[in-house]
Structures are given as C-alpha cells and as structure tokens.
Amino acid sequence: MTPEEFVLFKCYDSVEDGSVAVSTPHTAFEDPTTVAGTPPWQSIELRALVFYDD
Incomplete structure (x- = not known):
C-alpha cells in the first residue's frame, strides 16, 4: 500500500x-x-458513531 491508499473494515454493526x-x-x-x-x-x-433515520 502507498500512503495515499487505505483499508477500511467494519468492526461492528448494531x-x-x-x-x-x-x-x-x-x-x-x-x-x-x-x-x-x-x-x-x-x-x-x-472510531465513529453514525446515527441516521431510515
């Protein structure tokens, strides 16, 4: 990977x-x-908490 690349993975979903x-x-x-x-x-x-309405 280069410094411009990233890996994102979901650790938890409620x-x-x-x-x-x-x-x-x-x-x-x-x-x-x-x-x-x-x-x-x-x-x-x-870490981020994301809240949204359907």
Whole structure:
C-alpha cells in the first residue's frame, strides 16, 4: 500500500436482523519478503458513531 491508499473494515454493526454482518474478523502477519530496512507499518485507529433515520 502507498500512503495515499487505505483499508477500511467494519468492526461492528448494531443491526441484528440478519441483513448485514454484525462484526468482521481481522488479522495481521509478517511478510517474509519485506526488504530489510523497510520502515515498520504505521496505522491509526478511528472510531465513529453514525446515527441516521431510515
């Protein structure tokens, strides 16, 4: 990924009528092909509450 790219995944959804996924699993791994001296991964966490009317 480049600094201009991002990954967005839903961690939780309060809708429980079976129409949407309630949560999404995620993981991380070490890439053995990473070039020596490459800067470590940088990430941020952003939380938001979104309320809307149907």
